[in-house]
Amino acid sequence: MRRLLTVLAALALPTAAPAQQSAPITDLRYQLTFTSATAQARSLTVTTRFQVDGAAPVLLSLPSWTPGAYEISNFARRVNQFAVTEGGAALPWDKTDPDTWRVRPSGRGEVTITFDFQADQLDNAMAWSQSDFLLVNGTNVFLYAEGRSLDFPARVSVSTEADWRVTTGMSPAGAPRTYQASNYHDLVDMPFFIGKYDLDSNQVEGKWVRVASYPAGALAGAARAEFWTDLERFLPAEIAVFGVAPYTTYSTMMIFSDGYGGGSALEHQNSHVGVYTPMLIGNPVLPSITAHEIFHLWNVKRLRPADMVPYTYDHWMPTPWLWVSEGITDYYADLALVRSGVIDSTQFVELTAGKMQEVADVPVVSLEDASISAWIAMTNGTSDTYYPKGSLAGMLLDIEIRAASGNRRSLDDVMRGLYGSTYLKGRGFTSKDWWDAVSAAAGGQPFGDFNARYIDGREPLPYAAIFAKAGMVASLDSTRVVRVGISTRGDSATETVQAVTPGSAFASAGGRAGDELVRVGEIEATDGNWAGKFRARYGFSPEGTIIPVTVRRAGQLVNLQMPLKFITMTTYRVTFDGTASPAAVRIRHGILTGTVDQ
Ligand SMILES: [Zn+2]
Numbered sequence: 001m002r003r004l005l006t007v008l009a010a011l012a013l014p015t016a017a018p019a020q021q022s023a024p025i026t027d028l029r030y031q032l033t034f035t036s037a038t039a040q041a042r043s044l045t046v047t048t049r050f051q052v053d054g055a056a057p058v059l060l061s062l063p064s065w066t067p068g069a070y071e072i073s074n075f076a077r078r079v080n081q082f083a084v085t086e087g088g089a090a091l092p093w094d095k096t097d098p099d100t101w102r103v104r105p106s107g108r109g110e111v112t113i114t115f116d117f118q119a120d121q122l123d124n125a126m127a128w129s130q131s132d133f134l135l136v137n138g139t140n141v142f143l144y145a146e147g148r149s150l151d152f153p154a155r156v157s158v159s160t161e162a163d164w165r166v167t168t169g170m171s172p173a174g175a176p177r178t179y180q181a182s183n184y185h186d187l188v189d190m191p192f193f194i195g196k197y198d199l200d201s202n203q204v205e206g207k208w209v210r211v212a213s214y215p216a217g218a219l220a221g222a223a224r225a226e227f228w229t230d231l232e233r234f235l236p237a238e239i240a241v242f243g244v245a246p247y248t249t250y251s252t253m254m255i256f257s258d259g260y261g262g263g264s265a266l267e268h269q270n271s272h273v274g275v276y277t278p279m280l281i282g283n284p285v286l287p288s289i290t291a292h293e294i295f296h297l298w299n300v301k302r303l304r305p306a307d308m309v310p311y312t313y314d315h316w317m318p319t320p321w322l323w324v325s326e327g328i329t330d331y332y333a334d335l336a337l338v339r340s341g342v343i344d345s346t347q348f349v350e351l352t353a354g355k356m357q358e359v360a361d362v363p364v365v366s367l368e369d370a371s372i373s374a375w376i377a378m379t380n381g382t383s384d385t386y387y388p389k390g391s392l393a394g395m396l397l398d399i400e401i402r403a404a405s406g407n408r409r410s411l412d413d414v415m416r417g418l419y420g421s422t423y424l425k426g427r428g429f430t431s432k433d434w435w436d437a438v439s440a441a442a443g444g445q446p447f448g449d450f451n452a453r454y455i456d457g458r459e460p461l462p463y464a465a466i467f468a469k470a471g472m473v474a475s476l477d478s479t480r481v482v483r484v485g486i487s488t489r490g491d492s493a494t495e496t497v498q499a500v501t502p503g504s505a506f507a508s509a510g511g512r513a514g515d516e517l518v519r520v521g522e523i524e525a526t527d528g529n530w531a532g533k534f535r536a537r538y539g540f541s542p543e544g545t546i547i548p549v550t551v552r553r554a555g556q557l558v559n560l561q562m563p564l565k566f567i568t569m570t571t572y573r574v575t576f577d578g579t580a581s582p583a584a585v586r587i588r589h590g591i592l593t594g595t596v597d598q
Contacts, residue, residue: 020096021147023056025111028154030142034119034134034194035161042120042129043080046141048113052105059146060113061100063139063188063313068266068300069125070374072316074099075140078118078127085112099314100146117141122257124266124273132164133195133214135255135273138188139313150184150310160194167193167212169251169271185311189268189301193253201249202228204235208249218256223281230287233340235294240339240594241332241412242298242419250297252290256281265289267296287342288351292333299332300325303419306428322371323455324434327390328411330355331398334391339594348592349472349574352395355388356463356474356572366458367393389461393454395591396466397438400450402587403469404442407597410590413441471580471588475573480566482539484531488517495525497551506549509562515551520562538564 031047038044052058062076076099084091084103091111093103105111119127119134127136144150158166158177169190170179181187197214209231213219219227231252239245251271256278263285265274272293280286305321319325338348362381365373370386377383398411414437421437422429438447453459463474485504486497495517500507517525523533538547541564549560576588590596 020059020100022059022145023052023054023105024148025050025052025058025145026152027051028152030154030156031159032136032141032156032192032194033159034129034136035159036131038116039129039131039134041116043116043118044127044129044134044136044141045114045116048143050111051109052111053108055105055107058103058105058111059096059100060103060143061097061146061314062141062143064099064315065313066125066137066139066266067189067308067311068268068296070316070322071377072375073125075126078121078140080116080118082115083113086110101143113143122255122260122275124255124264124275128255130195130215133193133197135191135193135214135253137191137273142184142188144184144313146314151182152184153180153182154184154187155180156187158192158194164195165193165197165199165212167197167199167210167251167253169249169268171248186269188313190271191253191268191273198224200224202232204232205239205245207245207247209235210249210251211254212251213254213256215256218278219254219281226282227286227290230342231290233342234287234291234336237336237340237594238291238295238298238332242416246302247297250294252294263289265293267293267301269297269301272296284343284347288333288337291336291342292329295329295332295336296325298419299329299415302423303415304423304428306422306430306433309428316375318372318375320368320371320456321434322374323367323386323390323393327367327386327388327392328394328415330387330391331394331411332415335591335594338592345576345592349576352392353474353572353574355391356574357570358388359385359392359461360570360572364458364460365389367455392461392463396454396461396463397447397450398591399466399470399587400445400447401438401442402590402596403583404445405596407583407586407590409441409443410596411441412594412596414438417441467574468577468580469584469587470591471577471584473575473577475575477571477573479569479571481569482535482541482564483567484520484534484562485565486511490517490526492528493526495530505562505565508565509549509560511549511551511560511562512553515553515558518550518552518557520549521547 027050029049033045064072064074084093086106086109091103093101096102117127119129122128125137127140155173156179166177168179170181173180193212196216197212198216199212201208201210247270253271253273255275260275260277263276263280265272274289305319307319308317334348334351337343338345362385365382365385367386367389370382401409401411417437418429418433422433435447439445454461467474485501485506487499488495489498497513497515500511500513519525520534521538523530543564543566545564546561549562551558586597
């Protein structure tokens with residue numbers, strides 16, 4: 001999945017499992033029409049053509065979600081002007097469930113369905129348009145026959161302005177702007193960019209990689225060259241883990257938008273789509289997200305938990321394995337960056353410490369429970385915990401395997417082995433597959449206890465004991481910090497309280513959201529750095545000291561008496577142990593370089 005660094009979209013309920021079957025349809029052809037004219041309405045027109053044998057009802061559905069984006073989106077919500085014809089005559093239709101249309105053919109022949117699809121959601125799993133650009137995902141718009149095999153071939157043609165580009169991971173089908181897929185899973189896993197944007201290609205390890213970025217000029221010049229340089233370094237380090245690059249051409253598809261408050265990307269089998277604030281250009285987060293998404297082309301798009309094989313599109317597919325599919329992908333993103341020199345070993349351990357911090361800052365949750373709960377986007381802060389905690393669990397397993405095997409095996413062997421023994425055999429991996437592979441790499445060492453305590457269970461990950469085996473030390477710095485307990489929004493003239501933390505100093509003084517701060521102790525609240533000055537002035541005063549706070553409430557000045565309150569802030573640090581044993585140093589070196597001892 002993509003990691004949403006900003007606020008999650010609203011949730012919708014999953015749709016019910018189907019108990020219905022369409023009449024068979026054949027020769028599926030889709031057409032996407034996006035022009036300056038449809039762009040004005042922020043929509044595209046989708047035409048679906050197929051053959052029917054007779055007059056039996058055809059049931060056509062749209063997916064409720066996009067694999068990788070573990071949330072129910074109900075794309076049928078954005079369908080307008082649904083119409084059906086056969087031989088030029090309109091056919092009747094109705095719905096049988098919220099995302100299924102029932103069409104009644106008049107007899108054998110070709111049926112044509114058209115609808116408009118709203119393209120106004122800036123989200124990598126959705127459709128989004130501007131006057132000269134469209135992102136659309138196949139899950140948004142490609143109908144399938146309900147209750148029938150998804151192993152049907154299909155063609156897609158794109159109708160657009162003559163001088164606009166089309167980029168997709170789909171295979172060309174001969175005619176211009178026409179593409180083909182051999183089954184529905186591939187069809188909906190290859191999003192489209194249509195319009196005006198920057199596009200260039202380079203060969204990496206003998207295969208083509210494309211970078212498409214919108215708007216034109218956003219990722220350009222030295223910043224684009226730097227992005228390419230990083231990609232050309234870390235991609236070979238990722239290919240090295242599996243020993244194979246399972247694509248013909250890989251497409252990195254990027255949208256930069258001022259209105260987007262972070263970075264989020266969604267993986268596919270031979271592409272990914274990222275949406276970013278332009279502030280991330282030149283920031284190390286951009287290659288980091290890119291390395292994460294590209295690693296998914298092995299881990300989750302191919303090597304996948306059995307409970308997501310095959311994907312089904314009409315209901316959610318919870319799995320306890322996102323800590324592997326997402327968390328270990330995140331670990332390998334860090335590894336690829338350090339192994340290829342995009343970051344140095346100091347930055348690598350800083351990323352590791354940052355993940356430990358993220359885990360410590362939210363309520364305790366087991367990796368399996370956090371994975372399963374992804375679909376309901378927990379509101380207690382743990383909705384993304386399977387990323388950092390899964391990454392750390394992967395690192396601990398890597399060290400344990402290296403320690404148990406005399407640094408002759410690593411987590412790389414587990415990933416590469418499972419890729420061969422499950423994905424290449426046409427199936428997903430089970431719990432037994434995973435733990436047998438981990439144990440085998442570790443020379444038979446059992447991991448049932450590790451699983452019970454740290455993966456299924458909620459015990460704190462044993463950083464100190466396991467890091468020591470790799471010559472690393474985790475330390476925790478605790479500091480007491482004075483806190484008012486509010487979030488504010490302000491300009492040069494006013495500073496307004498947006499939210500008050502329950503039980504905080506401000507709450508104890510009777511302060512409320514909506515109060516306009518005037519003075520906090522001796523600090524004028526209109527000073528842009530009032531909070532920093534407050535911490536400097538009162539950070540060493542005794543807890544409970546009463547200080548005066550003045551607010552403006554409903555136009556009146558109100559004086560409050562606020563007791564100083566402190567919270568304990570903890571900061572994780574990971575460092576290299578200069579006194580580590582030679583065996584531990586070899587393990588550390590192996591992790592950082594992607595090597596094992598012979
Ligand atoms: Zn991911």
